[in-house]
Amino acid sequence: xxxxxxxxxxxxxxxxxxxxxxxxxxxxxxxxxxxxxxxxxxxxxxxxxxxxxxxxxxxxxxxxxxxxxxxxxxxxxxxxxxxxxxxxxxxxxxxxxxxxxxxxxxxxxxxxxxxxxxxxxxxxxxxxxxxxxxxxxxxxxxxxxxxxxxxxxxxxxxxxxxxxxxx
Amino acid sequence: xxxxxxxxxxxxxxxxxxxxxxxxxxxxxxxxxxxxxxxxxxxxxxxxxxxxxxxxxxxxxxxxxxxxxxxxxxxxxxxxxxxxxxxxxxxxxxxxxxxxxxxxxx
Numbered sequence: 436x437x438x439x440x441x442x443x444x445x446x447x448x449x450x451x452x453x454x455x456x457x458x459x460x461x462x463x464x465x466x467x468x469x470x471x472x473x474x475x476x477x478x479x480x481x482x483x484x485x486x487x488x489x490x491x492x493x494x495x496x497x498x499x500x501x502x503x504x505x506x507x508x509x510x511x512x513x514x515x516x517x518x519x520x521x522x523x524x525x526x527x528x529x530x531x532x533x534x535x536x537x538x539x540x541x542x543x544x545x546x547x548x549x550x551x552x553x554x555x556x557x558x559x560x561x562x563x564x565x566x567x568x569x570x571x572x573x574x575x576x577x578x579x580x581x582x583x584x585x586x587x588x589x590x591x592x593x594x595x596x597x598x599x600x601x602x
Numbered sequence: 603x604x605x606x607x608x609x610x611x612x613x614x615x616x617x618x619x620x621x622x623x624x625x626x627x628x629x630x631x632x633x634x635x636x637x638x639x640x641x642x643x644x645x646x647x648x649x650x651x652x653x654x655x656x657x658x659x660x661x662x663x664x665x666x667x668x669x670x671x672x673x674x675x676x677x678x679x680x681x682x683x684x685x686x687x688x689x690x691x692x693x694x695x696x697x698x699x700x701x702x703x704x705x706x707x708x
Contacts, residue, residue, distance in 0.1 A: 565667050
């Protein structure tokens with residue numbers, strides 16, 4: 436059996452080559468390609484924010500709280516995931532939310548959206564639909580008029596990832 | 603470019619009301635390939651600005667993480683009747699705008 440398997444592998448390889456030569460469209464996968472594409476254990480959820488958050492806040496300290504991220508726990512399709520961010524704030528001229536930032540640590544571009552509000556916004560709330568490149572923890576940051584930063588997060592399991600599929 | 607903007611039928615003076623906007627746009631990420639394997643250039647609506655009677659009340663910077671045909675809902679207040687103007691621009695330099703008259707009731 437052990438002596439047999441390399442032969443088999445070569446035969447399959449030759450067969451694939453023959454098919455590819457015949458039709459011109461069948462991709463030729465070298466032996467072992469399937470193993471090479473096996474996913475390795477993903478890093479823990481939200482592990483990328485240690486670097487991303489200081490960049491977004493320009494080093495300002497961030498406290499957890501006051502920000503709620505509403506997202507589905509399970510998204511069938513990463514191409515369009517509804518998200519709602521709500522920040523607790525009086526939204527008065529002397530006490531309001533200056534900006535809301537939504538970050539992803541698994542997307543190729545970490546800043547999904549940044550919105551600037553003001554006292555005229557009336558309510559610190561933002562809803563949109565986002566793309567997610569796989570299961571991850573999304574994090575929202577809110578900058579208050581007093582300069583403090585607050586954060587909230589949500590975990591989303593994504594069955595079919597958006598982007599990077601090369602299609 | 604098809605655009606839909608919705609505001610409530612009744613807007614009260616000084617009370618927050620929601621603005622919902624959906625713009626037909628591919629929001630091309632710049633990571634996809636065409637049939638010959640070349641990268642399709644990134645083209646997303648990167649800025650959306652809301653002005654009320656000329657005063658900027660809301661601004662959003664969008665990225666490729668926003669789904670195609672971007673939809674946004676946000677809140678503003680109106681001190682008096684006026685015109686809400688929404689304008690946006692994409693990476694190809696194509697700009698769009700929409701004007702919505704707002705009638706304030708007490």
